[in-house]
Amino acid sequence: MQAEISHFVLIAAALCAVFLSLPTLLGSKSRAPLFVHLWKPALGITFAGLSFALIMLIWAFLTNDFSIAYVANNSNTKLDPVYKISAVWGSHEGSMLLWVWTITVWASLFAVFSRDDELFKSRVLGVLLGVTGLICLFLIFTSNPFERLLPLVPPEGKDLNPILQDIGMILHPPMLFLGYAGTALCFAFGLGALMEGKVRPESLRGLTTISVIAWLFLTSGNVLGSWWAYNELGWGGWWFWDPVENSSFVPWLLMTAQLHALVLLRFRAHLTKTVLFFCIVSFALCLLGTFIVRSGVIQSVHAFASDPNRGAFLLVISLLMVVPALFLFMIRAPKFESAKQISGIEDISLVLAVLLLAVTAVCVLFGTLYPLVHEALGKGSLSVGAPYFNSIFAPMAILAALMIGAVQLKKSPMWTWGATFILSAIAALYCGFFTEVKSSVYTTAGVFSALWIICSFMASLQSKKHKNFFALVAHLGIAVSIIGVIGDTQYSQEAVVRMGPGQGRPLGDVIFVYEETRKVDTNAFFADEGKVLVLNKNEDVIDELHPQRQTYKSNGMEMTAAGISHGFFRDFYVSMGNRLSSDEFLVRLSIRPLVSWIWIGGLIMLLSAVFSSAWRRREWSQS
Incomplete structure (x- = not known):
């Protein structure tokens, strides 16, 4: 019952x-x-x-x-x-x-x-x-x-x-859903302000807190999803630009833009209409992401459902929520006016940051939806892959990093600007043109932008004229993640080889030796587990990895459980593919420098948001 x-x-x-x-x-x-x-x-x-x-x-x-x-x-x-x-x-x-x-x-x-x-x-x-x-x-x-x-x-x-x-999938969905629910409350806040015809100071404080916490959960969800993909799927990557991944990433971009717009709204009474519009659109894009995941319009390892009837019903209720909200915005938004014209480098930089984040979100959204629209129009299937998204997102990220550094240096003397630029440029040129990288241009630009943020962060701390320490720390987290992305994408080494007991393969400055295969039997699955030793040039053992080729008892599904040694400066990564003979497997060997920095940067951003919320609440309680 x-x-x-x-x-x-x-x-x-x-x-x-x-x-x-x-x-x-x-x-x-x-x-x-x-x-x-x-x-x-x-x-x-x-x-x-x-x-x-x-x-x-x-x-x-x-x-x-x-x-x-x-x-x-x-x-x-x-x-x-x-x-x-x-x-x-x-x-x-x-x-x-x-x-x-x-x-x-x-x-x-x-x-x-x-x-x-x-x-x-x-x-x-x-x-x-x-x-x-x-x-x-x-x-x-x-x-x-x-x-x-x-x-x-x-x-x-x-x-x-x-x-x-996997532990990642225990935490990843609840984090995203808490973030999506936070955008729903922002949506309700925006409509409440439109109905009232003004944004009260106490409402603005509440919206700021809710936006920060919602952004925190969305960031946690995306970071955990990336970590899960790297550890669980066995392909060695951490972001595939899958439509389902994008459906959670686009709201994150808009929520980040909303946070920057809220800074101007709280302290300068600027961008009121922009904030209210983001409140509506961020939630609308969460609904769109839900439709993509659950309608069956795409096939993905992340997708939950494939029933078109469910998709049609979800689309109808989404329109019932969003269309009246947009109609109300069109009617009431003209009544909201800014207190004065935008001026000053900080205000202009924040406006440009909001614009840059919004444009990036639109570009990612276009690349995600274009194949669906193309197929719906009867023009056949079409794939928009990582090259498009990387060509859009990488320049946007580098431009954002340059803007962050410029804002952090705004009150510093000219010699600080010059020293920051010279140090960043020398290190970037060395990494891009005097080390073995896959793209000198991307490496130079990425290293320069990351060091530009880090050096300007240090200069800002020295000047003691920064207004928001936690915002500086969040930007530092972005720099750390950029270094991780550059390290992994430009310096990683990989080989897909045939390996069995007693066989070795040099890669980079180490040697991977496949020592033996063991049989593993658990309640859920049985597996072939490889024991792979990592040796240095002197043939001393420096690490030991245990990749598995699992077969689940309930449904016969085969899975790859990668053997990963996480390090601060580099990861060793081994995954087992199909069995090629009685004792040999197709094995992927990887050395991934600085890849852990991607998630360390995400953790720094999360901690900055947590402490920022606690500090802001303390200030408000005392005011």
Whole structure:
């Protein structure tokens, strides 16, 4: 009965959110006390109902209730408990339930901690209730996570997709969904301000905090997704420019642009309309990404669903949310005016940063959608791959880095500018033209831009005239990630060879020796595990790797589990491909310099956002 009860509670939460959202919004306009506070019982019922449904779904996985189709398709009795919990969001229905639940979490936190007046809270929460209700309707009519398999209950489940049985996939989806839910609250904030006709100081503070936290979760999700791809997929890369990857990266770019625009709005009263527009478009692009992942319009290792009917339903409810919001923006936005004209190098630099990030997002979005539009028009299939995205994103990133350094040096004396430029240029020219790289131009430009940020960061600290230390640290994280990207893309060495016990292969300044193959048997899979030694030129063992070729017992699916030795300056990476003979495999050997710096830079950015939020909250509490 728990599935039926959970389904009933889910329906009740959906109906409550849908039917009470409009009276809540109308009440904020009429100022009728009964309707102004209607969001309180509505949000309470919706949050409690979705929480109950999510807990019951988790319980169904933990108790192996294979009478529920979603559990039977994504779990089995041998799956580790931690993966049973992560299997809740490992496929379409459960991940949608998690996402809509996170929206109610954001709404509840806003309701408790917001300092806004009751009318504004009513507007914001009325919008969020409408968003929640529409997504719940999508769940109920097309994606019921509690659908039964009665009377033919299978004795065993199919298992969770093996590529999702990884720590990265335990954390990556919840982080992204929390980020997407944060954009939903920004969306509601933007509509609330448009309805009110102004942006109050307390509302601006709240929007800034929400934007920072949403950006933090989106950054965490993208960084974890990149880490998972590098460690789990066995191809050695960390970003493929896959449409599903892009569907989370584009909102991140726009949220980053929104944060920069908020700086001008908070301190100069500039870009009010830009901020409100980003609030709407960022959430719209999250909905678009959800459509791409779940509609079946693309095939991807990340895709959750392939039912066109679901895609059509999702597209309709997305339009029901976004079109009225854009219409309201067109009507009300002209009433918002900037306090004065933009002037000064810092203001101009922030405007250019916002513009650059927005243009980059549009270019990535175009490359993602163009193949879909091309095929929809009956012109055949078309692929837009990494060369296009790299040709767009690399110059944009370098230009952004140069702008960051210029802003950080704005109050420094001319000799500091000159020293920063000369040091960065000498190091960049040396790396680009006096070391063995794949592209001298990209290496020179990348190293120069990274060192330009780092040197200007040091100069800014010395001058003690910086206003926001945490912004400087976030920019430092970008420089560290750029160094990691240059190190991996320009200096990595790789060979795909035939190897078996006793065979070795020199690569770079080391020798990879395949010592032996072992048999591994676990509850989930059995595997051939290679023991690969890494020797230096003196043939001393400096590392030992254990790549696996796994075969999962539940479905016979074969997987590659790379053997990776993570180092601060370089990674050794070995993955096993197909068996070529009784004792030989196709093996990929890689040396990847500085690749860990990519994620270290991401971690630095995340920590800067965490401490910045804590520091800003402390300042506001004292003001």
